[in-house]
Amino acid sequence: MSGTDAAEVALFAPAPTRAVARRARTLMLPTVEQGVGDDANLICRYADGDVAAFEQLYERHRAPLWRFLKRQLRDEAATADVFQETWTRVIAHADRYRPTAPFGAWLYRIAHHCCVDHWRRSGRTRHREVAADDAALDALPDTHATGPAEHAMNSQAIEALHAAVAQLPDEQRAAFLMYAEGGLSLAEIAYATGVGPETAKSRLRYAAAKLRAAMSAAGQGDGT
C-alpha cells in the first residue's frame, strides 16, 4: 500500500481505522503509515470477532502467500501444511497484532518463521548464503543500465527465471519472493526476515544479479 493510499484510508476509513492511525502517529513509528490501512483494520476487526473481515483479508493474501511458500518449500504437501500453520498463527495471535508494521510484513514474518520451523523439523540443511557470493556478484555484468522489464520475456526466459529462483540460497530467495509475490518493500522484507535493511538490500541485490545472470544465459539478458 502506498503512502497516499494509507493516508486516504486513514482519512476516510471508519472509526477503528482512524483510531489505529492516530495511535500509529502518536507512536511515531517509521513504517507505521504503510501498515495503517485496510489490512490493519481488517485484522483488528477480526480480533473483535468479525469473521467477514478475516475472509476479506484471507482472500487478499491467500494466493501470493501460497506462491511464496510453494517456491520456498518446493513441495505441495509441505506448502499446504506450512500455509495452514501460518494462518493458524495469524488467527491465534490476531489480538497481538499492532500496527507497528504493515499486516503483509507481519504475515510474511510469520510465514518465514513457519518455513524455518519446517526445515528444522524435516532436518533439511538450509541453503545459506556464502561469502563467495561477493565475488560472484562482482563478476556479474552491471545490470542497472537495462533491466528485464525492458524486454519482453518469452516462456523460455520465464522458465529460466523460475529455475534460477529455485537455485537461490534460502535467504535471498525469501527476500526476492517477498518482493515479487508479497509486494513487500525493502524495509518490510527486513522486518519480515528479522534482519537490518542493509542486509535485506544486499540479499535482494545478490538475488537480482544471479537472476539476471541466469536470464542472460537463457538469451534474455542484456544485449540479447
Add this chain to the structure above:
Amino acid sequence: MKERSADDHALTRELDGLSHGYRGRPGDAPPAEVDAAVVAHARQLAGRQRRLPAWWVPAALAATVVIAFSLMLRVQQEAVMTPAGGEAAGPVPAATRAAPAEAPVGAALSEPSPQVAAQAPRAAPAAVAVPSGEPAHDTAVPEAAPARAAKLAPQAGVAAMRAPASAEADALPEPEAWLAKIEALEAEGRMQEAVAERERLEAAYPGWLEQRARSRD
C-alpha cells in the same frame, strides 16, 4: 546520499522487471480444501482473542511485583517471628525462654516439636521455643533468667519486630492462675475441658507442670 538513492532506485527497477516476469502464473493458489480449513478455523476462533487494553501489561507487571513483595515480606516476618516468640513473651519461665535464643534459628525451624504443630495458630512463639526432647532446659534454675536476658540484649531489635507475637503471648494467663482454673474445672467435673486446658498449659509452658510437681514432692 543521492548516489545511494539512485542505486536503490535502480535496484527497485530491476526487481520490478524480474518480478513482472516471475509472476506469470496467477492460477497458482491454495486448493479449496485448504481454504475451507483455514476459514473454518478462523470462524471457530473468531472473537476468542480479545484485544487487551494497552495498560494491561504494565498493570499486570505492577500487580505481580506488589504481590511478590508482600508475600516476601510476610514470609520473612513469619520466619523471624517463629523461633523468637518465647523470649518476647513476658510470663514464660526463663528456663523455657532461653531455649530459642540459644538454638539456631534453622534448627528451630527444621525440627519443630509436635506441640508446635498443635499450638501453632495460638501460641506458636512459646511452643516453638523448646525443641522436643530437651529436658536439660527444664532443669534450669529460674535465677538464670536475668543473665540470659542480658545476653539477649542485642536481639532487642528483633524482639521489637515480634511485637504482635509477644502481645499474643502476653494474653496467656500466668501458669499458676491457669492451673487453678484447670483444677476448678476438674472440681466441677468438666474433665474434658480440664484435660484440654492442661494440654494447652503444657504446650505454652513446657515442663512447668512437671517442675511444679517435683517441687511439691
